[in-house]
Amino acid sequence: xxxxxxxxxxxxxxxxxxxxxxxxxxxxxxxxxxxxxxxxxxxxxxxxxxxxxxxxxxxxxxxxxxxxxxxxxxxxxxxxxxxxxxxxxxxxxxxxxxxxxxxxxxxxxxxxxxx
Amino acid sequence: xxxxxxxxxxxxxxxxxxxxxxxxxxxxxxxxxxxxxxxxxxxxxxxxxxxxxxxxxxxxxxxxxxxxxxxxxxxxxxxxxxxxxxxxxxxxxxxxxxxxxxxxxxxxxxxxxxx
Numbered sequence: 044x045x046x047x048x049x050x051x052x053x054x055x056x057x058x059x060x061x062x063x064x065x066x067x068x069x070x071x072x073x074x075x076x077x078x079x080x081x082x083x084x085x086x087x088x089x090x091x092x093x094x095x096x097x098x099x100x101x102x103x104x105x106x107x108x109x110x111x112x113x114x115x116x117x118x119x120x121x122x123x124x125x126x127x128x129x130x131x132x133x134x135x136x137x138x139x140x141x142x143x144x145x146x147x148x149x150x151x152x153x154x155x156x157x158x
Numbered sequence: 159x160x161x162x163x164x165x166x167x168x169x170x171x172x173x174x175x176x177x178x179x180x181x182x183x184x185x186x187x188x189x190x191x192x193x194x195x196x197x198x199x200x201x202x203x204x205x206x207x208x209x210x211x212x213x214x215x216x217x218x219x220x221x222x223x224x225x226x227x228x229x230x231x232x233x234x235x236x237x238x239x240x241x242x243x244x245x246x247x248x249x250x251x252x253x254x255x256x257x258x259x260x261x262x263x264x265x266x267x268x269x270x271x272x273x
Binding site: 075077079084085086087088089092133135137140143144145146147148149150151 | 203206248263264
């Protein structure tokens with residue numbers, strides 16, 4: 044069955060430090076992958092997506108992610124974290140089921156930024 | 159271009175009551191899906207509508223239902239509310255149905271508290 048694993052429930056980094064959030068997926072077909080961010084009390088904002096082509100994708104707010112098929116991973120990175128990046132981050136894989144769109148989400152990684 | 163709009167943002171209901179939540183997708187988007195987010199279960203897919211037809215359904219009891227109108231706006235209804243229905247309900251919209259490479263955008267959500 045398809046699944047998404049985000050191994051790190053909480054991560055704390057200092058402002059200005061680099062960041063990598065891990066995401067592993069299990070899906071038999073070509074994966075379509077997303078990263079979303081959720082600030083407290085808010086909905087989900089799309090950071091970036093991977094559909095095909097270049098395995099390094101750029102997103103908003105200076106984030107990027109690299110798709111590695113051999114490792115079934117889609118890790119999110121940022122070279123220098125800002126205090127405003129503190130939020131919860133969700134990795135998701137798009138599933139084709141019943142002819143519809145369905146996202147299967149990981150459990151999320153809560154990012155704390157120390158000043 | 160307006161994003162996904164959900165109303166109401168916050169509501170409190172009593173056990174046994176029913177509730178209706180509304181979602182207006184991004185202009186031109188015809189697919190609307192609903193997700194429930196709780197601390198214990200994370201983000202779970204409820205159902206998806208396209209062209210006024212339910213195309214996909216998650217593992218929720220029949221108390222959860224929805225519909226889509228000809229203008230693509232969607233409503234979801236929960237009858238006989240239980241305490242465990244307290245959650246953030248997120249609506250998502252996308253252009254296409256069942257097509258890879260279909261970007262999915264979320265609204266700010268409706269916070270439901272059942273007392």
